[in-house]
Amino acid sequence: MIPFNKPFLTGKEAHYIYQAVYAGKLSGNGEFTKKCHDFFESRYGFKKAILTTSGSDALEMAAILCNINPGDEVIVPSYTFVSSALAFVRERAKIVFADSCDDNPNIDPDKIESLITDKTKVIVVVHYAGVSCDMDKIMDIAHRHGLFVVEDAAQAIDSFYKGRPLGSIGDFGCVSFHETKNVTAGGEGGLLIVNDEQYIRRAEIIWEKGTNRAEFFRGMVNKYGWVDTGSSFLPSEINAAFLYAQLESLTEIQNRRRDIWNAYNNGLKDLALEGFVKLPNIPSYATNNAHMFYMTCRSLEERTELIAFLKENGVLAVFHYLSLHLSEFYKRHNNIIPNLSNCDRFADTLIRLPLFYELKNEEVEYVINAIRDFYEKKH
The missing domain is CATH 3.90.1150.10 (Aspartate Aminotransferase, domain 1)
Structure with a gap:
C-alpha cells in the first residue's frame, strides 16, 4: 500500500535530541528553540518568531493577542480545519463563515466586505495547500475597517505572496509542524509570527504561562511573576531539536x-x-x-x-x-x-x-x- 503520508527523517533528529537531553534544559526556550527562532527570523525576516506546541496553539495565542471580547465577530473561511475557528470560539467570539473562491479553496476576498458589521474584529485567512490568498485585497479591506488579520499559514511554510513570505503579511501568522506538514517538530509543533512590535512583549508573556519569565532569563528583570493570561504554549527542547534538524534540510x-x-x-x-x-x-x-x-x-x-x-x-x-x-x-x-x-x-x-x-x-x-x-x- 502506498501511504498518504510518511514523515521524513533527515538523520540528524536523534543526534540533536541527544544534545538537548544532555544539555540539561528540556523544558523549552533553550538553545534549539533559539536556533529555530533565529532560522525563521533570518531566513524570512519575521519580526518575531515564537515556537508553539502546535499550529492550533499558535492560533490560540493570536486570538488572545487580538483581545477578543465576548460577542466580537471573526470572519473565517468555512473550508478549513476546525482550529481556525475554535481558537476564537474559546475567546467567546461569534464566528462568521465565508465562502471559498470559485477556482480554489481559499477565502473569496470579494465576499468578505459584505460580512463585516460593527462587531467584526478579525479576518482569518487560510492559505490552503500553501497557496496564498489574495492578500492585497484582504489587507485593504482590513485597513479600511480597522480589523486584525490572522494568517492561518499552517500549510504554508516557505511559500510566498508577491515575494513576501506567508505569515508575514497580516498582524499575526500561524504555522503548523504536524507530521503531515512539509517539516515536523516530531509529530506536533507550531509557530506564531508576530508582525507588529507592539505585540511582541505580550506574546512572550502569553507563551510563558502569563509570566514575564522570558524577560527574567534575558536579565531584563530581577524576578518574574504572573502578569497576564497565558498557557503552556512553549514546546520542549526535544521538539525544537527535532524541528531544527528538519529546518536544516x-x-x-x-x-x-x-x-x-x-x-x-x-x-x-x-x-x-x-x-x-x-x-x-x-x-x-x-x-x-x-x-x-x-x-x-x-x-x-x-x-x-x-x-x-x-x-x-x-x-x-x-x-x-x-x-x-x-x-x-x-x-x-x-x-x-x-x-x-x-x-x-x-x-x-x-x-x-x-x-x-x-x-x-x-x-x-x-x-x-x-x-x-x-x-x-x-x-
Whole structure:
C-alpha cells in the first residue's frame, strides 16, 4: 500500500535530541528553540518568531493577542480545519463563515466586505495547500475597517505572496509542524509570527504561562511573576531539536516535494483537459510549496468511487475538510446556516494524493496510471 503520508527523517533528529537531553534544559526556550527562532527570523525576516506546541496553539495565542471580547465577530473561511475557528470560539467570539473562491479553496476576498458589521474584529485567512490568498485585497479591506488579520499559514511554510513570505503579511501568522506538514517538530509543533512590535512583549508573556519569565532569563528583570493570561504554549527542547534538524534540510525537502507535485500535475493534465478532473490553480501572485497535491472530481459519488478504486489498487488517497458551517457544533449554536456553495463543492469533490519526500518516482507514476485507469474504465 502506498501511504498518504510518511514523515521524513533527515538523520540528524536523534543526534540533536541527544544534545538537548544532555544539555540539561528540556523544558523549552533553550538553545534549539533559539536556533529555530533565529532560522525563521533570518531566513524570512519575521519580526518575531515564537515556537508553539502546535499550529492550533499558535492560533490560540493570536486570538488572545487580538483581545477578543465576548460577542466580537471573526470572519473565517468555512473550508478549513476546525482550529481556525475554535481558537476564537474559546475567546467567546461569534464566528462568521465565508465562502471559498470559485477556482480554489481559499477565502473569496470579494465576499468578505459584505460580512463585516460593527462587531467584526478579525479576518482569518487560510492559505490552503500553501497557496496564498489574495492578500492585497484582504489587507485593504482590513485597513479600511480597522480589523486584525490572522494568517492561518499552517500549510504554508516557505511559500510566498508577491515575494513576501506567508505569515508575514497580516498582524499575526500561524504555522503548523504536524507530521503531515512539509517539516515536523516530531509529530506536533507550531509557530506564531508576530508582525507588529507592539505585540511582541505580550506574546512572550502569553507563551510563558502569563509570566514575564522570558524577560527574567534575558536579565531584563530581577524576578518574574504572573502578569497576564497565558498557557503552556512553549514546546520542549526535544521538539525544537527535532524541528531544527528538519529546518536544516528545508531546501532539499522542498525541492523533492515540488518534483513530485510537478509529476502529478503533468501526468494528470490530459484528464483535466478532457474535463474529468480539475487540477490546482496557482494564481500569478502565489508560489507553490508543494504541501499537497489535490484535484477535484465532478461529484461526491465519483470521488467516493475513485478513493475506493485507488485503495483496492494499493493507493491511500483521502478527502479533506468538511464545511464547518455544516458541522454539528455550529448548527447547535446557530439558527441561520449560510449558503456557501463553493466550500460545499470542495468538501464533496476534493481528493488529496500521496505526497511525501520518500515517495518514489515509480510510485508517483503508479498513482497517475491508477487514476487514468479509473477514468478509462468508467468512461
